[in-house]
Amino acid sequence: xxxxxxxxxxxxxxxxxxxxxxxxxxxxxxxxxxxxxxxxxxxxxxxxxxxxxxxxxxxxxxxxxxxxxxxxxxxxxxxxxxxxxxxxxxxxxxxxxxxxxxxxxxxxxxxxxxxxxxxxxxxxxxxxxxxxxxxxxxxxxxxxxxxxxxxxxxxxxxxxxxxxxxxxxxxxxxxxxxxxxxxxxxxxxxxxxxxxxxxxxxxxxxxxxxxxxxxxxxxxxxxxxxxxxxxxxxxxxxxxxxxxxxxxxxxxxxxxxxxxxxxxxxxxxxxxxxxxxxxxxxxxxxxxxxxxxxxxxxxxxxxxxxxxxxxxxxxxxxxxxxxxxxxxxxxxxxxxxxxxxxxxxxxxxxxxxxxxxxxxxxxxxx
Amino acid sequence: xxxxxxxxxxxxxxxxxxxxxxxxxxxxxxxxxxxxxxxxxxxxxxxxxxxxxxxxxxxxxxxxxxxxxxxxxxxxxxxxxxxxxxxxxxxxxxxxxxxxxxxxxxxxxxxxxxxxxxxxxxxxxxxxxxxxxxxxxxxxxxxxxxxxxxxxxxxxxxxxxxxxxxxxxxxxxxxxxxxxxxxxxxxxxxxxxxxxxxxxxxxxxxxxxxxxxxxxxxxxxxxxxxxxxxxxxxxxxxxxxxxxxxxxxxxxxxxxxxxxxxxxxxxxxxxxxxxxxxxxxxxxxxxxxxxxxxxxxxxxxxxxxxxxxxxxxxxxxxxxxxxxxxxxxxxxxxxxxxxxxxxxxxxxxxxxxxxxxxxxxxxxxx
Numbered sequence: 255x256x257x258x259x260x261x262x263x264x265x266x267x268x269x270x271x272x273x274x275x276x277x278x279x280x281x282x283x284x285x286x287x288x289x290x291x292x293x294x295x296x297x298x299x300x301x302x303x304x305x306x307x308x309x310x311x312x313x314x315x316x317x318x319x320x321x322x323x324x325x326x327x328x329x330x331x332x333x334x335x336x337x338x339x340x341x342x343x344x345x346x347x348x349x350x351x352x353x354x355x356x357x358x359x360x361x362x363x364x365x366x367x368x369x370x371x372x373x374x375x376x377x378x379x380x381x382x383x384x385x386x387x388x389x390x391x392x393x394x395x396x397x398x399x400x401x402x403x404x405x406x407x408x409x410x411x412x413x414x415x416x417x418x419x420x421x422x423x424x425x426x427x428x429x430x431x432x433x434x435x436x437x438x439x440x441x442x443x444x445x446x447x448x449x450x451x452x453x454x455x456x457x458x459x460x461x462x463x464x465x466x467x468x469x470x471x472x473x474x475x476x477x478x479x480x481x482x483x484x485x486x487x488x489x490x491x492x493x494x495x496x497x498x499x500x501x502x503x504x505x506x507x508x509x510x511x512x513x514x515x516x517x518x519x520x521x522x523x524x525x526x527x528x529x530x531x532x533x534x535x536x537x538x539x540x541x542x543x544x545x546x547x548x549x550x551x552x553x554x555x556x557x558x559x560x561x562x563x564x565x566x567x568x569x570x571x572x573x574x575x576x577x578x579x580x581x582x583x584x585x586x587x588x589x590x591x592x593x594x595x596x597x598x599x600x601x602x603x604x605x606x607x608x609x610x611x612x613x614x615x616x617x618x619x620x
Numbered sequence: 621x622x623x624x625x626x627x628x629x630x631x632x633x634x635x636x637x638x639x640x641x642x643x644x645x646x647x648x649x650x651x652x653x654x655x656x657x658x659x660x661x662x663x664x665x666x667x668x669x670x671x672x673x674x675x676x677x678x679x680x681x682x683x684x685x686x687x688x689x690x691x692x693x694x695x696x697x698x699x700x701x702x703x704x705x706x707x708x709x710x711x712x713x714x715x716x717x718x719x720x721x722x723x724x725x726x727x728x729x730x731x732x733x734x735x736x737x738x739x740x741x742x743x744x745x746x747x748x749x750x751x752x753x754x755x756x757x758x759x760x761x762x763x764x765x766x767x768x769x770x771x772x773x774x775x776x777x778x779x780x781x782x783x784x785x786x787x788x789x790x791x792x793x794x795x796x797x798x799x800x801x802x803x804x805x806x807x808x809x810x811x812x813x814x815x816x817x818x819x820x821x822x823x824x825x826x827x828x829x830x831x832x833x834x835x836x837x838x839x840x841x842x843x844x845x846x847x848x849x850x851x852x853x854x855x856x857x858x859x860x861x862x863x864x865x866x867x868x869x870x871x872x873x874x875x876x877x878x879x880x881x882x883x884x885x886x887x888x889x890x891x892x893x894x895x896x897x898x899x900x901x902x903x904x905x906x907x908x909x910x911x912x913x914x915x916x917x918x919x920x921x922x923x924x925x926x927x928x929x930x931x932x933x934x935x936x937x938x939x940x941x942x943x944x945x946x947x948x949x950x951x952x953x954x955x956x957x958x959x960x961x962x963x964x965x966x967x968x969x970x971x972x973x974x975x976x977x978x979x980x981x982x983x984x985x986x
Contacts, residue, residue: 318874456878464881464890497863503872503900508684510873511880512822515830518884524830534869 286431289376289424294416296382298616300333301415305406305611306450307392307604308399309476309571310442313532313562314509320442321452322607323476326398329389329614330366330407332415338383343370343412350390357388364388365432369405372428373412376420384412395487396480397565402443405432406611410448414613422449423461425611430461443565450610452517469520474606475580477553477572478564479587481597485543485567493538502533526559526573536562543568545595552590556583577603652797655742655790660782662748664982666699667781671772671977672816673758673970674765675842675937676808679898679928680875686808687818688973689842692764695755695980696732696773698781704749709736709778716756723756730754731798735771738794739778742786750778761853762846763931768809771798776814776977788815789827791977796827809931816976818883835886840972841946843919843938844930845953847963851909851933859904868899892925892939902928909934911961918956922949943969 306327310320328350338344345359345367361367366388374384386408392400409428413420420428429444437443445453445463456462468474498506509531516524530550540546540563549570553561557579558572570587574580584601591599672693676686694716704710711725711733727733732754740750752774758766775794779786786794795810803809811819811829822828834840864872875897882890896916906912906929915936919927923945924938936953940946950967957965 314873315877316873317870319877454874454877454881456874464878466881494866497865498869499863500860503864503869504683506869507680507682507873507876508820508822510877511681511685511820512830514877514880515820515832515884518881 297417302331302615303411305403306607308443313529314506318455320446322446324605324607328403331387332411335385341380343384346385365401365404366408368432370408372431397569399443402447405429406447410611472520480569481599490566529560548594549590552586556586663783668697668981669777671769672973674809679895680872686812688812690971690973694769697753698777701751707746709750712751731767731770732774734798736774738797763935765809768813771795772813772977838886846935847965856932895926914960915956918952922952
């Protein structure tokens, strides 16, 4: 990754012409309010940031509750680049083990780029050009908030290079510009990617976020098992029911409440139980991922407190309070994907990330 | 009330014949498990209990979240009565300011009676007969959990006279027998009436309850404004939508989560906001109560943190952190009921009850 960070920048200038030709993208740059009244000076010549993977659609927390996962995520490096037109950003490199080949270096079509542009707009940056390097630690389309991690890392990096003038909510708004482009206007990945821990999206207009603090001193591990399978996004969306019967609505609402209470109380048994209790989305989506239903059963048999689909899949997520037991659970889940779904899968056991996107390196301007 | 307590018992014997003739009622007496293996001895000759009013259907907490209200509720007195057939209970008197004339003294058709019988059954009482006096402090059909308060007070009184062998969950189950008879198998009134505070009903089979602790030292007042109007129960039920669109489902789920978090964090502003945010039930029911929509607006204008319908109405409930401000809010709400709904209304300002049903008097057996 160090090599990636140090690779020479290949600026892509974003001319006003491009904006004019692509009105859908203009929104990224012009729909957001300018937060700072005066243009801030850069305080670093370069920064490097990290943003964690996230698990959204947490069972009954569908579309409004997500959490961050430690030790797994994307890095973004941003540096002041005199060769880039002032007020613009270029993506100099995209690297990493995961499918970077699929990602565009055009900042208008790249999650990190869109979020970086939105952040620059909010900061009112007009005099400095930036170049950005994206290091993908997350696989694309796995249900682990890959796009949100890139956007979160970029928003934080741009904000920090100019002295961190923006608030967390502004950074989420910047990241939302990117999410809206790639996966819909949903904050349940981008908010925890930026804020860490569990985040409840209370409303979008205005954006209201609730950070749900899982008690310090309590351990929470996620067993993340990703099968070698492309979850058909269109099918996953089409599987969602348009209408929900009152009994299922009441049930899922009560489980959502129980999930929130369990998080705040650090009740892992209750959290797992709530996570596993979705009667609306998971029952429709699980059959579209070969083996998923058996994988969940295998996780529970192996001692997991709960298990569901991470995001829109195909990753399965189980929760446990012990890393070693997590590894055993992961093994059982991988076996079930193989036996019942005929899919190869890899398991990881990761802690709850309590911090969210952060600076991991910087070079001061003087 | 003392007069009521001391009024002479008029036992109504419940013969097995009556059970046989009314199979719907048999469930009250025979569907519950016997909890105690040996029949407990009475430890008091008489006891007196109190159970508080409750506010259920808390906005987005529809059908699964309720809370108890201090200083407002029903009293039940129970005494060992040799003139009552062993293992049976009679209702000797029903008194109080609120519509006691409507209530049956047949224990099989009275909330307190059904809950008392269920509790006796769980305790395996075969050798002692009881007589019961019900003092109604709550109006019927007001949306303040009147039936649940009677049932809760009766269950606690019977349990306590035999030494308090049953657990809280058993008492809720006993009370549920009564609720099932009068208003459906919903625990969102009976559970907080017995347990106090906020209670989330997590599941019914098995019954799982979560007590949500509102932080000590934080004040929470309910402004309860009851108009002189009979909420048409059938209409109120018929108004509920059978199917709910996904966006409204997600919205209400997120608000339910926010409500739970606000309760646990003692965030009254957040609690009020969530309480007011229901997009599914309240918008359908409020128009059936003359003036309700304007009453809510009046409460908010007067400074309430939130306002919704209590239970199925017609009482409106607003929340605030100060008693005096609560009185002002209540005044505004009463005025709005008068002006917009052409209804007389009375306002009360009451604290959150954190205790639930309890013994308030007893006479030991020796």
